[in-house]
Amino acid sequence: MLEAKNLTKRYGKHTALNNLNLxxxxxxxxxxxxxxxxxxxxTINLFLGFIEPSEGWASIDGVSxxxxxxxxxxxxxxxxxxxxxxPNLTGIENLEYFxxxxxxxxxxxxxxxxxxxxxxxxxxxxQRLGGYSKGMRQKVGIAIAVAKKAKVLLLDEPTSGLDPxxxxxxxxxxxxxxxxxxxxLMATHDIFRAKEVATRxxxxxxxxxxxxxxxxxxSANELEALYLKTV
Amino acid sequence: xxxxxxxxIGRQEWNSIFRSKIPLALYxxxxxxxxxxxxxxxxxxxxxxxxQAAAREEVHDHWMTQPNRHPHRVAHYGYLVFxxxxxxxxxxxxxxxxxxxxxxxxxxxxxxxxxxxxxxxxGMLRFGELSMAxxxxxxxxxxxxxxxxxxxxxxKQNGVLKILLCQKASYLDILLGKTVGITLVTWALFLPxxxxxxxxxxxxxxxxxxxxxxxxxxxxxxxxxxYFLVITLLVxxxxxxxxxxxxxxxxxxxxxxxxxxxxxxxxxxxxxxxxAAPDKIAFEQAIxxxxxxxxxxxxxxxxxxxxxxxxTLKKYGVDSLQALPVNYGALVMQxxxxxxxxxxxxxxxxxxxxxxxxxxxxxYLSFTDPFLAIRNVSMNLAGTDFDTFTEFxxxxxxxxxxxxxxxxxxxxxxxxYKDDSKQKVSARNFxxxxxxxxxxxxxxASLAHGAVSLVALFIWVxxxxxxxxxxxxxxxxxx
Numbered sequence: 001m002l003e004a005k006n007l008t009k010r011y012g013k014h015t016a017l018n019n020l021n022l023x024x025x026x027x028x029x030x031x032x033x034x035x036x037x038x039x040x041x042x043t044i045n046l047f048l049g050f051i052e053p054s055e056g057w058a059s060i061d062g063v064s065x066x067x068x069x070x071x072x073x074x075x076x077x078x079x080x081x082x083x084x085x086x087p088n089l090t091g092i093e094n095l096e097y098f099x100x101x102x103x104x105x106x107x108x109x110x111x112x113x114x115x116x117x118x119x120x121x122x123x124x125x126x127q128r129l130g131g132y133s134k135g136m137r138q139k140v141g142i143a144i145a146v147a148k149k150a151k152v153l154l155l156d157e158p159t160s161g162l163d164p165x166x167x168x169x170x171x172x173x174x175x176x177x178x179x180x181x182x183x184x185l186m187a188t189h190d191i192f193r194a195k196e197v198a199t200r201x202x203x204x205x206x207x208x209x210x211x212x213x214x215x216x217x218x219s220a221n222e223l224e225a226l227y228l229k230t231v
Numbered sequence: 232x233x234x235x236x237x238x239x240i241g242r243q244e245w246n247s248i249f250r251s252k253i254p255l256a257l258y259x260x261x262x263x264x265x266x267x268x269x270x271x272x273x274x275x276x277x278x279x280x281x282x283q284a285a286a287r288e289e290v291h292d293h294w295m296t297q298p299n300r301h302p303h304r305v306a307h308y309g310y311l312v313f314x315x316x317x318x319x320x321x322x323x324x325x326x327x328x329x330x331x332x333x334x335x336x337x338x339x340x341x342x343x344x345x346x347x348x349x350x351x352x353x354g355m356l357r358f359g360e361l362s363m364a365x366x367x368x369x370x371x372x373x374x375x376x377x378x379x380x381x382x383x384x385x386x387k388q389n390g391v392l393k394i395l396l397c398q399k400a401s402y403l404d405i406l407l408g409k410t411v412g413i414t415l416v417t418w419a420l421f422l423p424x425x426x427x428x429x430x431x432x433x434x435x436x437x438x439x440x441x442x443x444x445x446x447x448x449x450x451x452x453x454x455x456x457x458y459f460l461v462i463t464l465l466v467x468x469x470x471x472x473x474x475x476x477x478x479x480x481x482x483x484x485x486x487x488x489x490x491x492x493x494x495x496x497x498x499x500x501x502x503x504x505x506x507a508a509p510d511k512i513a514f515e516q517a518i519x520x521x522x523x524x525x526x527x528x529x530x531x532x533x534x535x536x537x538x539x540x541x542x543t544l545k546k547y548g549v550d551s552l553q554a555l556p557v558n559y560g561a562l563v564m565q566x567x568x569x570x571x572x573x574x575x576x577x578x579x580x581x582x583x584x585x586x587x588x589x590x591x592x593x594x595y596l597s598f599t600d601p602f603l604a605i606r607n608v609s610m611n612l613a614g615t616d617f618d619t620f621t622e623f624x625x626x627x628x629x630x631x632x633x634x635x636x637x638x639x640x641x642x643x644x645x646x647x648y649k650d651d652s653k654q655k656v657s658a659r660n661f662x663x664x665x666x667x668x669x670x671x672x673x674x675x676a677s678l679a680h681g682a683v684s685l686v687a688l689f690i691w692v693x694x695x696x697x698x699x700x701x702x703x704x705x706x707x708x709x710x
Binding site: 045048049050051052070073074076077078079080081082083084085086088089097098100101102103141144148 | 236239240243246247250251389390391393394395396397398399400401706709710
């Protein structure tokens with residue numbers, strides 16, 4: 001579903017991402033761990049088509065990101081570290097707006113259902129987003145992804161700043177989406193959340209993918225030790 | 232490009248602006264200023280035209296009630312002509328306050344148009360008056376900047392743009408949608424106000440329905456609509472190229488200073504330094520020198536008039552001026568009038584040519600500054616431009632010449648050469664003279680004078696759309 005082959009990004013003499021080879025299958029959650037500047041966001045931006053690779057290629061469902069930037073949009077959804085959206089629109093209006101731009105025309109009932117699926121309480125649907133907590137906004141972000149029936153979900157530090165409960169709820173939603181066949185690439189600093197939610201974990205350092213592990217093969221403490229040793 | 236997505240984004244932009252209190256507070260301020268400017272402008276023009284009409288009537292009464300007189304005395308008695316303000320001048324004052332409002336017409340002399348508002352002010356007028364056109368040209372762009380500076384840059388800053396770009400709508404759809412939304416808000420807030428103000432003003436100042444003025448009003452509304460679109464395109468483009476809202480606001484304020492202060496002032500300075508025009512004294516001295524050279528009617532030994540005398544005697548087959556069947560003195564005066572008028576017109580055309588060349592800098596700079604484009608076209612359509620004033624000067628000179636010629640004709644045929652100055656003719660002769668009626672430029676002529684600026688305005692629209700297309704194709708402007 002998600003594939004990178006010798007994917008490299010250079011800014012002048014600085015290599016932000018070096019020779020990344022990665023495949024993420026449908027139903028898989030791949031967590032990218034690494035310090036700031038390790039190349040996690042660059043990887044996500046390359047898959048989103050916001051930056052052009054210096055070498056190599058990235059594809060989604062076999063479609064080249066560089067050659068067909070508009071076509072790949074139908075497959076993917078993106079959730080940033082902080083989902084801001086439109087603070088003067090309600091949760092349901094935000095979802096309606098974004099899903100209409102994805103080409104979907106949902107009824108109010110369907111939009112409500114999507115927000116519920118993402119874990120948002122019904123009483124919040126008609127409240128303006130400006131009054132939402134970060135966790136609630138992340139849920140609207142998830143609802144937007146679900147609404148467009150995205151096959152691929154790209155997440156950049158999605159649980160950063162969330163309280164443990166909200167973070168846990170978020171992880172559960174990701175697992176549900178993966179169980180339905182969504183391929184998920186998640187950049188994070190949160191080792192324990194990565195261990196808990198991911199199928200595989202990659203550790204990045206200075207633009208290189210140093211190691212890739214199956215989450216089930218390693219404990220959280222071992223992962224932390226490996227991470228500290230790598231970075 | 233997807234029209235449906237552009238429509239959705241435009242509608243969202245519209246809702247977003249109307250849900251926020253700051254744009255509405257700004258609008259309330261601009262609405263107050265616009266209404267104030269419209270009312271004071273309308274009141275001023277209305278009062279001015281009433282005063283001019285009263286003065287015109289008084290002058291006319293004096294002319295009609297003058298006793299039997301010698302026609303040449305009547306020619307020097309003169310006639311005052313007043314420049315009535317165009318009905319649309321309440322909307323755009325243009326050059327009206329800086330050019331004269333009345334001219335004294337008399338034989339042998341081409342007087343300048345005097346009594347401008349600027350000439351009777353304390354000098355503060357040079358800092359500009361508040362007209363509705365000024366509000367629309369200068370302050371509405373600021374309003375557009377304030378409601379639009381963050382439209383794309385703000386989305387970049389908070390990461391929403393990335394989410395938007397992951398939907399089906401392209402970056403071009405987003406930029407065009409934003410442009411549509413902001414433009415429609417600006418149109419909805421200002422164009423109906425403009426339309427109502429123009430219609431009310433024109434109907435009341437023209438004393439009824441005037442199709443020519445209504446047509447001009449419709450064009451003004453249309454062109455201001457286009458101008459707001461240009462400013463919106465510019466704001467969206469700058470916002471899309473900026474990394475964050477703060478940078479976008481700073482860049483747009485700089486652009487505003489450049490467009491509304493630096494370029495217009497430079498255009499005027501550049502124009503007058505490249506195309507130097509003679510001052511009033513030099514202009515009059517040049518005419519005087521050329522008239523003296525060609526033929527001085529007051530000099531008995533002047534070769535030109537000696538020739539005229541010989542030719543006239545020969546034509547009528549007589550050997551003395553007294554034996555002529557016509558008054559030779561009137562012939563001399565008319566010939567003097569012909570010479571001075573021809574030379575004046577030649578120098579006047581050269582002077583106007585120099586002024587037009589100076590103005591052409593501002594016209595061509597319209598391609599670099601949309602404010603100059605709308606300012607020029609707006610003045611053209613409001614009838615407060617340089618060309619309308621020049622037309623007034625030309626028509627008054629033509630009227631002066633014809634009037635003097637008629638009086639010379641009366642002198643020629645009704646006054647005998649002997650004891651010329653002791654004779655009088657019936658006042659009925661003067662009463663039959665046609666009254667001066669200024670014929671304003673037609674819409675076609677006004678548009679022709681503003682053609683460069685008009686083309687510039689359309690080019691700005693195309694350039695704005697091309698810029699958005701270019702920006703949307705660059706990945707660097709998406710992050």
